[in-house]
Amino acid sequence: MIYRFRVILDTHEDVFRDIEIEASDTLEDFHNAITQAFGFGGQEMASFYTSNDAWEQNEEIALFDMSEEPGALRVMNETLIEDVVSEEETKMIYIYDFLSMWTFLVELAAIAEAEAGMIYPNLMFAHGEIPEEAPEAEFLAEGDEDDDFDEEYDLDPEDYDNLDFDENWN
Template identity: 65%
Template sequence: MIYRFRVILDNDTDEDVFRDLEIRESDTLEDLHNVITQSFGFDGTEMASFYISNDQWDQGEEISLFDLSEDASARLMNETAINDVVFEMQPKLIYVYDFLSMWTFFVELAEIVDEAEGSDYPNLMFVQGQVPDVAPEKVFESEDSDVFDEFEDDLDIDDYDNLDFDENWN
C-alpha cells in the first residue's frame, strides 16, 4: 500500500507551505525523512527526529535519526517502518529538522491507496509555497498563561540576600 502524506511547515506567515508526498507503507522513517528534506530543499545533513502525535498535535515518543542516548536505547528512523507508527487511527507525526534552527513540520497521513503500476516511490506529488530563508520563530506557551515568559518568577539574581539558597553549601 502507498501512504499519501501532507507535510506542513509550522510557520506564522500568511502563506501555506506544504508538500504532498507518496511513500510505501513498508519504507522506513529514514526514507520519509529523506523525501521530506529533499522536497523542502534541505541538504539532509542535520539532526532530525519524528515524534508520534495525537489529534491535538501533542509531542509523544521520539524516533531519531541517530542514537545519542547514553544507553543506546533510542528508537531509530532506519529501524522503524512507517506503518509501525502511522496508520488510520494514528495518522499524525511531528517532524523536527535541524535542532539549532528547529524547522518543525506537521506530517499527516491523508490517504492510503494501492500502488500504481509503473510509478516510482517515494514520489513528490504537489508543492505549495516557498520555504523561508530561516526557520519560523517559535512562541512557547505555558499552561497557565497565553505566552511563555522565562522571567515570570520576578527573581532578581543580583539580590543575594533574598535568594533561597545557602551560599556556603560546600
C-alpha cells in the same frame, strides 16, 4: 500500500508538501523524501515524534541513537512507516536541524494502492516557499497569553518603582 502524507511547515504562511511513500519504507526513507521536497541538504540531525490529535509530542524516533544507553531510542532506519502511522494514528511531528528547529506537522491523508510504473517516494504537490530561516517556535498553549504570569502576581512591567529591584544595580 501507499501512504499519502501532507507535510506542513509550522509557520504562519502556508508552506506544505504532499508526499506519497510506500508504507513498508523506513522513517529514514521518509526523512530523505521530506528533506528533498523542502530543498534541505539532509546532513543535519532530525527526529520524528509520534503525536496525538492535539499535536502533542510523544515518542522520539531519531535519525541516530545518541542516547547514553545504546538501543534505548528507536531509530529511523529500523522503523517502518506502517509501524508508526495507521488510520487511527495519523499524526507525527518532524524536526529537522536541532540548531534551527525546522518543525513540520506530518499527517496521513490517505492510504492507496500503488500505481503501476510509479516510483516512490513521490512528491505529489508543493505549495509555498520555505523561508530563509526557520520560523520562531511559539510555545504557548491554546488560550495562553504572554502576560499570564504578570496577571497572576499582579505585576505591571511598566511600574518600575514597585518591582522590588534596583534597575541600576550594575
